[in-house]
Amino acid sequence: MLITKASEYAILSLIILSKSANPLRSETLSNDLQIPKSFLAKILQSLAKSDILKSYKGVNGGFSLAKDTKDISMLDVIKSVEGKTPAVFECSPSIKECPSNKAHICSIWPFLNKLQGKIDIFLGELSLADILEE
Amino acid sequence: MLITKASEYAILSLIILSKSANPLRSETLSNDLQIPKSFLAKILQSLAKSDILKSYKGVNGGFSLAKDTKDISMLDVIKSVEGKTPAVFECSPSIKECPSNKAHICSIWPFLNKLQGKIDIFLGELSLADILEE
DNA sequence: CTGATCTAAAGCCATGATAGCCTCCTGATT
DNA sequence: AATCAGGAGGCTATCATGGCTTTAGATCAG
Numbered sequence: 001m002l003i004t005k006a007s008e009y010a011i012l013s014l015i016i017l018s019k020s021a022n023p024l025r026s027e028t029l030s031n032d033l034q035i036p037k038s039f040l041a042k043i044l045q046s047l048a049k050s051d052i053l054k055s056y057k058g059v060n061g062g063f064s065l066a067k068d069t070k071d072i073s074m075l076d077v078i079k080s081v082e083g084k085t086p087a088v089f090e091c092s093p094s095i096k097e098c099p100s101n102k103a104h105i106c107s108i109w110p111f112l113n114k115l116q117g118k119i120d121i122f123l124g125e126l127s128l129a130d131i132l133e134e
Numbered sequence: 135m136l137i138t139k140a141s142e143y144a145i146l147s148l149i150i151l152s153k154s155a156n157p158l159r160s161e162t163l164s165n166d167l168q169i170p171k172s173f174l175a176k177i178l179q180s181l182a183k184s185d186i187l188k189s190y191k192g193v194n195g196g197f198s199l200a201k202d203t204k205d206i207s208m209l210d211v212i213k214s215v216e217g218k219t220p221a222v223f224e225c226s227p228s229i230k231e232c233p234s235n236k237a238h239i240c241s242i243w244p245f246l247n248k249l250q251g252k253i254d255i256f257l258g259e260l261s262l263a264d265i266l267e268e
Numbered sequence: 269c270t271g272a273t274c275t276a277a278a279g280c281c282a283t284g285a286t287a288g289c290c291t292c293c294t295g296a297t298t
Numbered sequence: 299a300a301t302c303a304g305g306a307g308g309c310t311a312t313c314a315t316g317g318c319t320t321t322a323g324a325t326c327a328g
Contacts, residue, residue, distance in 0.1 A: 026275080041275095042277090055275090056276085059273075061276065
């Protein structure tokens, strides 16, 4: 799976927040979306750390978008929530284990890199504003 | 992760098999690739069931390609090994849980479908022959 | 200024999928 | 019949995903 529940919830939250003038509490969002609030809270925290959302504590606190919708790319959102860029494929970490050492089989990576590149571009060029327009 | 170890091992095995005139035993492949043989055996069985490989029992048995390399697409390989088509995203199964019920948020799916389509086409059009040429 | 209350932040568990292992069964070759 | 290699199934460890509980910080009433 490339896009997990966490990313899904993040995008849904951003869509709702984009339509609200003032900050919304995480509980409000979790009610609206029927999502476990504790799980959503963690996701919103990630987005705040990545400067996609701004957070406000205390009474009348909550979350609001930190940027214009056209400056928030889906790649940023997924990277923020997932902790890493969405990878089609993970190369075996240890050199010993990595089969691409062997000359006759190192040929499978180029096509994966090509696919990864296509996905990165697609997600990088797709902004929240684009999604809202659809 | 879209492409798992199992798919990786499958592709590597196919590359080696494409260069061999006679069938190779699963143990030979697992030695060549430094892959646990019991895990690889299961993968090769999947490929045989999907008519990507032909299997031969008994002495001098083993596996060999069942088709021309240009007739084996990466999508077929991954589907065979993974048991399902590689999905960018899994929609929440129960209707109650699926947020796309709510009118104001059902807008995230189109872009995912578009991405999924691009990936399917990419993997579907990419044959083993293409990979060998690279 | 103080503390009670509100909300985000951080840290901690449970479940399920992935990766890898082992054993027995089936069919082919000799 | 004996042996060799694939077929089939279950078993275990590990890790990411998803969800819950406690802690830290801001606001406001008094």
